[in-house]
Amino acid sequence: MTFLSPERLWLLALVPILAGLYVALQWRRRHYAVRFTNLALLQQVAPRRPGWRRHVAAGLFLVMILLMMVGFARPADDVRVPRDRATIMVAVDVSLSMMARDVAPSRFDAAKSAAKQFIRDLPARFNVGVVAFAGSANLVAAPSDDRAAAIASIDQLVLAKRTAIGEAVFTSLQAVRSFDAQARQDPPPAHIVLLSDGDNTTGRSVQEAVTASRGADVPVSTIAFGTPYGTVTIEGETTSVSVNKETLRYLADNTEGHAYEAADAGQLNEVYADIGTSLGYTTEHRDVSARYVGIALLFALAAGGASLAWFSRLP
Structure with a gap:
């Protein structure tokens, strides 16, 4: 695969930064919960839920961002065109x-x-x-x-x-x-x-x-x-x-x-x-960014659906 605008791929560096910020916020949240000494009240305001659910929507959202960035770089596939x-x-x-x-x-x-x-x-x-x-x-x-x-x-x-x-x-x-x-x-x-x-x-x-x-x-x-x-x-x-x-x-x-x-x-x-x-054919580079945008949209819908189903809010 080639990219028609490869200079835009630098945006991919933002994905690990976002992932790092998410991990840091999760650590801060857990650290704050441990410092909350009134455990009975903590159970009422922050009841325990399966921890993995919190990360599914965020993971889907990050994949969506990744795919959107790849699509922004205009990926291209080799396509045979009749001569x-x-x-x-x-x-x-x-x-x-x-x-x-x-x-x-x-x-x-x-x-x-x-x-x-x-x-x-x-x-x-x-x-x-x-x-x-x-x-x-x-x-x-x-x-x-x-x-x-x-x-x-x-x-x-x-x-x-x-x-x-x-x-x-x-x-x-x-x-x-x-x-x-x-x-x-x-x-x-x-x-x-x-x-x-x-x-x-x-x-x-x-x-x-x-x-x-x-x-x-x-x-x-x-x-x-x-x-x-x-x-x-x-x-x-x-x-x-x-x-x-x-x-x-x-x-x-x-x-x-x-x-x-x-x-x-x-x-x-x-x-x-x-x-x-x-x-009978020549090979040309055809822009296939729409393919990545479409897949990113599916991940966005999945992230939104999971967040609404489990937390009654959008991510």
Whole structure:
């Protein structure tokens, strides 16, 4: 817990002073009663009562004062507040190697299906954009809260030659920096989710992409689609297209993202949960002094009620 006005906490020093004064007055009262030599008259003017009752109301009153002083210092709790500009970029590999059918019905169809379901499941507070990459990378859906547009852009993807993973990251970062009028100076919190079978065959390197992502403070989580046994047939020639998990893991690990191996489309559903809440929320200090004032009021009512019930007077 923090205090928005901590300088006011010095008032707490008054509580032990008040408690000390109360103890001193009780000692003086008892000392005076002992000096009263007419015990018969003393019994009439000051009949014996259970001693602890006298202290209950006073104790409740002191606790009330303590809580009021704490509330006066404006205590604050950490509260998670949704970040409305939070953005997720989904980058989908559309290279010819994604035709391989070692993931049913194919790497490409599994990746598209998983990406669409992922977008549907994102909380409404997230904006989402889509990048497609093969020999180059293209923004096919600008980041927004329009889920239908993002999903429609995935349905229209077509396969092409080569794979430019580095370019996909750079294009995604550019989309984040162009999110709104203030994004250049104050970019939104963002996360890139990249679906691929892992080979970077053209364009800027994965190392350059790592450097750019780290500089922008944008993690990249990767989902590797494929197995070591994938093949594709292009123009009558069958080629082995083993998934390159190492490249994707390197990209994720060095940008503080997460690396996944998707043997089927359903594993993508785990990605959002592991991205965590740091993207969707920020932590703020919220004044909770009313909480302490409310509790102090309860103690005040308890002190007053006890005093009225036992002594027919307020403390």
